Amino acid sequence: MLLKRKLCLAVTLIVMDSPAWSQGGAPNHPSIVVDGQTYTPNSILTRNMGTAADQAEQFPPHKIIGNIYYVGTKTLASYLIVTPAGNVLVNTTYEANVPTIAKSVAQLGFKFSDIKIILGNHAHGDHMEGDALAKQMTGAQVVVMAEDVPALAHIKPGGKPHPIDRVITDGDTVSLGATILTAHLTAGHTRGCTTWTTTAMENGKSYNVVFGCSLRAPTVITPEIEKEFNASFKTVRALPCDVQLGDHNSEYGMIDKHARLAAGGSNPYIDKPSCSRETDLEEAMFRAILAEQAAAKGATN
Numbered sequence: 541m542l543l544k545r546k547l548c549l550a551v552t553l554i555v556m557d558s559p560a561w562s563q564g565g566a567p568n569h570p571s572i573v574v575d576g577q578t579y580t581p582n583s584i585l586t587r588n589m590g591t592a593a594d595q596a597e598q599f600p601p602h603k604i605i606g607n608i609y610y611v612g613t614k615t616l617a618s619y620l621i622v623t624p625a626g627n628v629l630v631n632t633t634y635e636a637n638v639p640t641i642a643k644s645v646a647q648l649g650f651k652f653s654d655i656k657i658i659l660g661n662h663a664h665g666d667h668m669e670g671d672a673l674a675k676q677m678t679g680a681q682v683v684v685m686a687e688d689v690p691a692l693a694h695i696k697p698g699g700k701p702h703p704i705d706r707v708i709t710d711g712d713t714v715s716l717g718a719t720i721l722t723a724h725l726t727a728g729h730t731r732g733c734t735t736w737t738t739t740a741m742e743n744g745k746s747y748n749v750v751f752g753c754s755l756r757a758p759t760v761i762t763p764e765i766e767k768e769f770n771a772s773f774k775t776v777r778a779l780p781c782d783v784q785l786g787d788h789n790s791e792y793g794m795i796d797k798h799a800r801l802a803a804g805g806s807n808p809y810i811d812k813p814s815c816s817r818e819t820d821l822e823e824a825m826f827r828a829i830l831a832e833q834a835a836a837k838g839a840t841n
């Protein structure tokens with residue numbers, strides 16, 4: 541109840557009467573205000589993706605916490621999880637980025653060929669297109685959520701079939717060394733959108749780390765997708781979280797946090813309040829799109 545009230549206060553819904561489609565992306569309506577900032581579906585998509593150059597440009601690889609490292613580009617997140625039994629790569633992103641990710645892994649002092657398991661957040665090309673090439677380069681096992689298998693079958697750069705070595709379902713775990721990752725089905729953005737959780741140690745303390753899957757709603761929310769998101773918002777809000785990560789680093793303000801790393805002091809990635817920020821924004825947008833859809837339907841009846 542408290543949450544609902546908070547969302548109502550924080551969100552102003554402006555239903556625009558004419559469609560204002562942006563080029564090649566999401567619409568410029570509805571418009572919502574969350575924490576004093578205005579968002580549209582298009583502004584969230586632009587925030588996530590940046591430019592084509594941003595999607596390809598290496599971001600300085602760096603340690604996030606414990607055995608978890610950032611190895612992605614300026615806007616597409618990839619993570620390396622290092623264990624004594626080999627390493628895990630989360631999100632290969634576009635196939636063209638795989639050599640850049642390999643370069644980041646090497647710059648951190650690790651071997652790309654030590655990657656034993658490849659995971660992804662969801663079956664869209666900007667997160668999992670590189671799976672076939674990364675597997676070819678490492679021999680790693682590709683683990684995917686059952687509900688994303690049909691969509692992955694369509695992601696085959698250069699005609700290469702999407703590699704799938706293990707199919708998991710909600711609640712399954714993936715272990716390597718002493719690291720255990722748990723898969724949480726947080727569907728909506730794709731049918732098999734997967735939020736991964738694990739723990740990481742820093743200064744003798746264990747922290748809950750959440751690799752969130754995008755909660756960005758599509759332009760048209762079908763009753764099935766509505767049901768998925770309603771369940772997923774609940775699931776995500778119930779996850780223990782000290783460190784919020786995501787498939788696009790803008791979802792947790794990585795560029796700002798990375799800049800604060802250089803200043804020293806406490807680890808900026810340990811940021812409990814940040815854990816619900818992206819969920820609040822995406823749920824507010826989801827509700828605004830639903831309201832707009834209902835209003836449009838009412839107008840035609």
Ligand SMILES: [Zn+2]
Nearest residue numbers: 662664729754
């Ligand atoms: Zn996506």
